[in-house]
Amino acid sequence: MSNEDFNKRLFKYFDDHQKDYIQRLGDAVRIPSVSAWPDHRSEVVRMVEWTKSLMEKLGVKVELADIGQQKLADGTKIKLPDVILGTYGNDKTKKNILVYGHLDVQPAQVSDGWDTEPFVLTEKHGKLFGRGSTDDKGPVISWLNVIEAYQTLNEPFPVNVKFVLESMEEYGSDGLEDLLKSLKNTFLSDVDYVVISDSYWLGKEKPCLQYGLRGICYFFIDVESSTKDLHSGVFGGTVHEAMTDLITIMSTLVDDQGRILINGMYDDVAPLSPAEEQLYSKITFDVSTYCSEAGVKKTIQTEKEKILMHRWRYPSLSLHGIQGAFDGCGCKTVIPRHVIGKFSIRIVPNMKISTVEKLVENHVKQIMKTRNSPNKVSVKLEHGGNYWVADPNNPQYVAARKATVAVHGIEPDLTREGGSIPITLTFQEQTGKSVLLLPIGASDDGAHSQNEKFDISNYMNGMKVMSAYFQEVAKL
Amino acid sequence: MSNEDFNKRLFKYFDDHQKDYIQRLGDAVRIPSVSAWPDHRSEVVRMVEWTKSLMEKLGVKVELADIGQQKLADGTKIKLPDVILGTYGNDKTKKNILVYGHLDVQPAQVSDGWDTEPFVLTEKHGKLFGRGSTDDKGPVISWLNVIEAYQTLNEPFPVNVKFVLESMEEYGSDGLEDLLKSLKNTFLSDVDYVVISDSYWLGKEKPCLQYGLRGICYFFIDVESSTKDLHSGVFGGTVHEAMTDLITIMSTLVDDQGRILINGMYDDVAPLSPAEEQLYSKITFDVSTYCSEAGVKKTIQTEKEKILMHRWRYPSLSLHGIQGAFDGCGCKTVIPRHVIGKFSIRIVPNMKISTVEKLVENHVKQIMKTRNSPNKVSVKLEHGGNYWVADPNNPQYVAARKATVAVHGIEPDLTREGGSIPITLTFQEQTGKSVLLLPIGASDDGAHSQNEKFDISNYMNGMKVMSAYFQEVAKL
Ligand SMILES: [Zn+2]
Ligand SMILES: [Zn+2]
Ligand SMILES: [Zn+2]
Ligand SMILES: [Zn+2]
Numbered sequence: 034m035s036n037e038d039f040n041k042r043l044f045k046y047f048d049d050h051q052k053d054y055i056q057r058l059g060d061a062v063r064i065p066s067v068s069a070w071p072d073h074r075s076e077v078v079r080m081v082e083w084t085k086s087l088m089e090k091l092g093v094k095v096e097l098a099d100i101g102q103q104k105l106a107d108g109t110k111i112k113l114p115d116v117i118l119g120t121y122g123n124d125k126t127k128k129n130i131l132v133y134g135h136l137d138v139q140p141a142q143v144s145d146g147w148d149t150e151p152f153v154l155t156e157k158h159g160k161l162f163g164r165g166s167t168d169d170k171g172p173v174i175s176w177l178n179v180i181e182a183y184q185t186l187n188e189p190f191p192v193n194v195k196f197v198l199e200s201m202e203e204y205g206s207d208g209l210e211d212l213l214k215s216l217k218n219t220f221l222s223d224v225d226y227v228v229i230s231d232s233y234w235l236g237k238e239k240p241c242l243q244y245g246l247r248g249i250c251y252f253f254i255d256v257e258s259s260t261k262d263l264h265s266g267v268f269g270g271t272v273h274e275a276m277t278d279l280i281t282i283m284s285t286l287v288d289d290q291g292r293i294l295i296n297g298m299y300d301d302v303a304p305l306s307p308a309e310e311q312l313y314s315k316i317t318f319d320v321s322t323y324c325s326e327a328g329v330k331k332t333i334q335t336e337k338e339k340i341l342m343h344r345w346r347y348p349s350l351s352l353h354g355i356q357g358a359f360d361g362c363g364c365k366t367v368i369p370r371h372v373i374g375k376f377s378i379r380i381v382p383n384m385k386i387s388t389v390e391k392l393v394e395n396h397v398k399q400i401m402k403t404r405n406s407p408n409k410v411s412v413k414l415e416h417g418g419n420y421w422v423a424d425p426n427n428p429q430y431v432a433a434r435k436a437t438v439a440v441h442g443i444e445p446d447l448t449r450e451g452g453s454i455p456i457t458l459t460f461q462e463q464t465g466k467s468v469l470l471l472p473i474g475a476s477d478d479g480a481h482s483q484n485e486k487f488d489i490s491n492y493m494n495g496m497k498v499m500s501a502y503f504q505e506v507a508k509l
Numbered sequence: 510m511s512n513e514d515f516n517k518r519l520f521k522y523f524d525d526h527q528k529d530y531i532q533r534l535g536d537a538v539r540i541p542s543v544s545a546w547p548d549h550r551s552e553v554v555r556m557v558e559w560t561k562s563l564m565e566k567l568g569v570k571v572e573l574a575d576i577g578q579q580k581l582a583d584g585t586k587i588k589l590p591d592v593i594l595g596t597y598g599n600d601k602t603k604k605n606i607l608v609y610g611h612l613d614v615q616p617a618q619v620s621d622g623w624d625t626e627p628f629v630l631t632e633k634h635g636k637l638f639g640r641g642s643t644d645d646k647g648p649v650i651s652w653l654n655v656i657e658a659y660q661t662l663n664e665p666f667p668v669n670v671k672f673v674l675e676s677m678e679e680y681g682s683d684g685l686e687d688l689l690k691s692l693k694n695t696f697l698s699d700v701d702y703v704v705i706s707d708s709y710w711l712g713k714e715k716p717c718l719q720y721g722l723r724g725i726c727y728f729f730i731d732v733e734s735s736t737k738d739l740h741s742g743v744f745g746g747t748v749h750e751a752m753t754d755l756i757t758i759m760s761t762l763v764d765d766q767g768r769i770l771i772n773g774m775y776d777d778v779a780p781l782s783p784a785e786e787q788l789y790s791k792i793t794f795d796v797s798t799y800c801s802e803a804g805v806k807k808t809i810q811t812e813k814e815k816i817l818m819h820r821w822r823y824p825s826l827s828l829h830g831i832q833g834a835f836d837g838c839g840c841k842t843v844i845p846r847h848v849i850g851k852f853s854i855r856i857v858p859n860m861k862i863s864t865v866e867k868l869v870e871n872h873v874k875q876i877m878k879t880r881n882s883p884n885k886v887s888v889k890l891e892h893g894g895n896y897w898v899a900d901p902n903n904p905q906y907v908a909a910r911k912a913t914v915a916v917h918g919i920e921p922d923l924t925r926e927g928g929s930i931p932i933t934l935t936f937q938e939q940t941g942k943s944v945l946l947l948p949i950g951a952s953d954d955g956a957h958s959q960n961e962k963f964d965i966s967n968y969m970n971g972m973k974v975m976s977a978y979f980q981e982v983a984k985l
Contacts, residue, residue, distance in 0.1 A: 247742060251840040260804025266723060266928020269855050270767050270825030271799075271808045271816050277763055280828055284760030287753055289880040291746050323747075328736025328846070330883045332747045340747050349746030351844050352756055354834030359851060361832065364727040364892050366853055366928075368827050370804070375835060377842055379745050404765040407806045416840050452742020452842075 059154035062163040068137035068204040100208030119196030134173035135202035138165035166487035168480035172230035191507035227468040243470035245449030247379040248420035254374040263368040313338040345449035386417040436501035535630035538639040544613035544680040576684030595672030610649035611678035614641035622959040642963035644956035648706035667983035703944040719946035721925030723855040724896035730850040739844040763826040789814040821925035862893040912977035
């Protein structure tokens with residue numbers, strides 16, 4: 034049977050079993066595996082068990098990796114959920130594909146503004162509403178559904194698959210990086226390609242592949258003026274207030290066009306090549322939809338290409354807030370003694386975290402030199418995560434593009450994300466192989482919002498693309 | 510018997526009964542009349558009853574004025590504590606002195622960092638520790654002790670006294686202003702002088718009289734950028750962030766020397782006359798003590814006189830904080846959609862609230878004109894309270910100065926306060942008469958802090974000064 038003929042059968046099989054797939058996803062959604070709620074840890078464990086048992090039924094060899102304990106805010110410790118390491122097939126003549134996904138979900142309760150019970154998968158107008166439906170239970174189950182379909186249709190699987198399924202992703206992937214480092218020379222040593230389906234299309238209609246992520250440098254500017262909070266009536270006008278220094282510093286970081294004002298911050302940004310520029314003009318992206326999704330009247334840039342570039346390939350700086358100042362309702366006349374301004378810079382190729390840190394430190398020092406203030410001012414890079422970028426013309430991407438064309442009949446857009454998925458970089462570093470971001474959900478799925486959903490068509494087409502992807506990488 | 514001879518007897522009587530006075534203050538402190546805690550309202554009422562019964566025992570005619578209800582945050586309403594209106598004596602040949610004080614106290618619990626039970630008056634090294642000891646139960650009881658002493662010594666009281674004792678002072682004097690307005694032509698109509706003992710000396714050793722208070726204009730700067738909070742990874746670099754506008758505006762308000770940068774803000778400030786300047790040089794004030802009390806390394810001004818002027822007779826601007834931005838620990842990468850910057854300007858003679866409001870509005874408009882931002886920016890004067898200033902050479906002040914000399918042997922410093930006591934201005938407006946601020950507590954009493962205390966010597970000398978004050982105003 035030709036590949037085309039088999040795919041006809043396979044795709045029909047998917048369509049015919051839509052109801053079963055929805056029910057399976059429903060079973061998964063019914064387990065409230067919220068990693069951010071320590072009192073729900075047993076539900077997270079139940080989700081791990083549920084998945085393990087499904088995988089074992091499909092013949093996937095499963096090992097549970099202990100990743101230690103989590104220290105809670107009150108000092109007590111609880112066990113982190115085990116990471117599932119799965120191995121499906123060990124044919125030396127086949128490629129080894131590593132699939133990453135996560136089984137935990139964001140918190141959710143009806144009172145947050147859900148229209149349906151968040152942990153009861155509810156079908157409405159072709160959409161499946163429920164927490165975790167698209168992030169990331171739907172995609173994870175899709176990978177497994179594909180294996181199952183091949184088995185039922187008695188077709189040999191085109192590749193060997195390795196699974197890394199964690200359950201702390203929504204809480205910072207506690208423990209995963211260390212585990213992957215420890216697996217570098219064992220479980221990860223023979224991986225050929227890594228594929229991750231835990232992101233979203235740029236729009237609602239057109240599929241895409243993602244080849245880049247921005248990194249982040251999150252800074253704290255700490256200003257301390259006195260040993261106690263002061264009353265502005267009693268002391269106002271005679272003391273150097275911490276807020277005056279902090280607000281001044283924060284006002285010198287970025288201008289009204291989003292341009293970062295810190296000296297040297299653009300020096301390492303990769304110049305835009307004509308080839309890269311071309312990628313942008315091909316992308317389907319509607320500016321007015323973007324504005325209405327963000328809820329803004331207008332964006333800083335007006336051209337589609339410029340907007341996308343500023344989301345993905347240029348750095349940006351956002352002022353998030355101030356810790357220690359008065360943040361409540363009403364009128365409190367306090368002079369806060371110790372305030373911490375928080376801002377972050379999204380970084381892009383070829384910026385270096387250490388350089389960014391140094392530039393920010395110098396900038397703050399320069400500003401404070403112009404001020405006659407005795408206050409203690411310090412800058413701290415609280416968190417730094419690197420950018421990640423792949424070549425969208427590398428073989429794995431070409432394979433995934435072919436797979437997309439086979440299912441959707443169009444070339445996927447080649448896009449990036451403005452945020453970071455730190456584990457992407459870790460996989461690349463620990464395997465030394467190409468990592469592909471293969472989203473199957475739509476832009477309006479609302480992964481972390483109320484009324485998270487997964488379109489049935491995305492679920493069905495997602496499995497088809499995943500199948501075709503396995504077939505294409507098998508040929509490489 | 511000469512006045513001097515009587516005062517010898519009277520002052521000895523005070524000293525001889527120190528233990529009784531401490532016990533009486535202890536009884537009052539034992540009632541946790543915290544006005545900010547709605548569930549303690551019955552304790553506030555108990556404090557009103559306790560005081561009423563003490564006053565009636567002394568022959569003060571007491572009327573309880575109903576001032577209506579308080580609306581709590583959850584919408585429920587509870588009765589405001591009655592205001593005590595007391596009348597002692599109605600001899601038409603005598604002056605009518607109105608005494609104001611309050612019976613409620615600031616919240617307090619041991620866990621805030623008290624070294625002793627806050628509601629158990631505890632004597633240590635000549636200091637009486639307890640919530641309300643100095644603010645304002647000590648002074649209120651002192652006035653009543655004076656009346657009692659005159660009675661026991663069988664001496665006719667030199668003046669008629671009217672009392673206005675409220676019990677919501679620490680929560681904004683809810684309902685009091687309306688009550689006073691309604692009493693203008695009745696209870697208040699024959700008042701000759703108003704005296705308030707609810708503030709503190711400038712230092713720990715030397716008494717003072719206060720003749721001025723700054724007013725306050727509290728502003729909200731409201732900036733709205735989008736209909737929802739945005740993720741800085743996804744949207745950073747393409748949207749006009751509300752925080753960028755707000756921080757920029759806030760950075761243009763005041764410089765590193767505390768000078769207000771809003772055009773025209775100093776135009777109405779009363780020029781410093783040579784006579785006023787002289788008042789400042791006479792005042793006992795130690796700059797290093799001030800620095801250590803504030804917990805700062807150094808003040809903006811270095812000269813004693815300049816520091817005091819900037820606390821009392823020049824305007825100041827403090828940046829208090831931002832509502833709606835990220836204010837927690839850690840690293841949240843939010844772009845807040847709606848932020849409200851809060852700052853206040855302390856106003857002085859002859860600034861007008863309406864002018865200050867207009868100047869701030871114009872300033873913000875000017876700044877936003879220079880910015881290319883589509884965000885909705887508005888300014889609101891959330892609260893405005895006028896300054897108050899008296900002539901420290903008016904007859905009531907001269908009388909109080911003589912009274913102080915009679916007890917302490919020195920001229921009191923003539924000082925002001927940098928904060929506001931709004932009720933001062935209300936009393937002046939509703940009686941049309943001179944108001945005197947006659948503090949008896951020391952600067953380190955810690956009125957609103959942990960370990961609030963009242964020195965026994967201040968308690969005893971306070972009653973003596975109050976007695977001498979009544980004698981002196983009687984002669985006017
Ligand atoms: Zn996810
Ligand atoms: Zn997620
Ligand atoms: Zn008070
Ligand atoms: Zn108070």
